[in-house]
């Protein structure tokens with residue numbers, strides 16, 4: 001037997017000396033930081049914005065006292081929600097001739113998330129060229145790679161105008177309930193304005209992240225200063241607009257709670273305007289570079305028809321780990337996946353075991369985490385603050401963030417990090433916030449504490465549906481959502497669910513909305529074309545679909561070691577969060593599967609009555 005030549009020895013790519021860090025140490029640190037944040041109350045740590053807290057949900061963008069006569073109407077389609085999905089539903093339905101539509105929207109205009117979230121700095125992290133829908137159809141090109149809220153809101157209004165949807169909208173109106181009548185084969189939809197719509201089809205597009213939530217911190221009702229949630233920004237109090245200039249805060253001490261995508265966009269504006277800004281941190285955000293830039297007009301002119309869908313599919317494919325020839329978006333979202341493939345490739349190992357692949361993915365995740373932490377060291381001047389701002393959890397435990405001014409804010413003399421070391425705010429007093437026995441006096445407390453996820457669907461959509469035999473949706477879904485293809489459910493004929501409902505969850509929400517609304521239009525058209533009255537899934541098809549989407553996949557496993565957040569139902573990991581109740585192969589294969597299903601034309605799994 002010949003002896004191995006030491007010079008032939010190829011070092012293991014997972015060797016700490018080759019990597020420059022010890023993965024075991026990182027794993028240990030992640031587990032320790034997670035343990036600090038685990039808590040039994042999970043979603044119960046938040047209060048519903050109702051009763052004493054109802055004011056946190058009021059619309060600051062409309063004149064109070066709006067009234068109108070009740071509408072009694074019979075029509076083809078009622079769409080609940082005028083956000084991105086609601087608009088795209090109406091547009092797709094128009095294409096198949098279903099124009100007798102009403103869009104019922106709680107807000108004073110179209111826009112959904114982009115109507116409500118007008119806080120200073122609000123911007124979309126997904127590239128505008130794929131996030132903003134129907135660019136080619138409306139002839140609009142975004143001004144920048146990453147658009148700010150006013151431009152997105154305006155674009156959604158543009159879609160409303162372009163497709164004549166304003167005539168079909170009932171704003172400042174909330175659906176309270178919808179009831180199916182077997183005899184009439186119609187839904188009766190009732191609203192808080194006394195309207196009664198009798199409709200053949202009902203589309204629920206109330207949005208995945210829509211109801212604000214507040215931490216139930218002791219003393220919250222005693223605070224004598226001003227409070228609001230970021231999704232209802234009070235410019236009357238702060239002054240300024242989405243671009244900042246919050247001049248009325250010049251003599252105010254402001255506290256901000258939350259380090260998610262919202263909190264990190266807000267802080268730089270508080271830093272620029274407030275007398276003093278405190279960020280009360282429970283878990284540090286993972287913040288990568290943004291690298292925004294104006295749209296390259298030469299590039300824009302060079303685009304060929306169909307470019308937007310092509311770019312979107314390219315992005316969503318990369319994000320789902322599917323092979324592509326070129327990375328068209330090429331930003332910090334796709335960067336992480338490219339890093340993983342690179343290490344998998346440099347391993348140069350054929351027949352790699354599943355365990356080894358999993359280990360390599362884990363190490364790639366740690367490497368990305370190291371990059372993020374090194375960025376904090378580079379940017380934040382005060383060493384102790386920098387240490388406290390470093391996130392110690394996997395890249396997909398929470399929604400990754402991208403910003404070029406957030407970390408920099410901590411170099412300002414009037415911005416102060418109050419780190420609670422995973423515990424959160426201890427108590428709110430009449431005059432401020434208590435952390436670790438210290439009271440921080442403030443004039444205004446702003447909650448960037450996110451939106452309800454994992455609570456019941458009817459609570460989040462703020463209305464109840466009663467299907468066949470008067471069964472409520474709350475009862476039907478008491479043990480979790482049940483759908484077929486994420487869009488229809490047994491016992492609720494002619495009702496369609498949009499959003500992150502057991503579907504193909506894409507990192508670009510628009511991709512999912514586009515695919516779902518195309519499918520919606522196909523199904524509605526089938527009922528019309530076949531001269532039928534109803535469409536709904538069989539119980540068996542629904543059961544098979546539920547089994548498929550709820551069987552624990554790699555994301556559920558990944559989330560087990562994650563610090564709490566809304567992705568894993570605040571650490572409970574029950575599978576009731578929208579990220580793990582999804583088509584296991586990801587969005588691109590999901591919509592291709594639906595396309596193939598449509599091409600077969602036999603409506604397999606559905607009953608057409």
Ligand code: NDP
Pocket residue numbers: 123124125126209215217257258259260261262263280281282283399423424425448449450451564565566
């Ligand atoms: P998140 O749910 O992501 O963040 C809520 C924050 O509140 C967390 O940092 C949480 O801390 C903190 N928090 C909750 N309770 C307490 C407490 N008692 N004490 C201290 N801190 C507390 O909400 P966001 O509004 O930031 O974002 C929600 C989602 O909306 C995003 O994930 C994204 O999908 C979308 N969005 C997208 C934007 C974009 O594209 N740019 C912009 C804004 C939002 P902890 O982490 O410890 O739980």
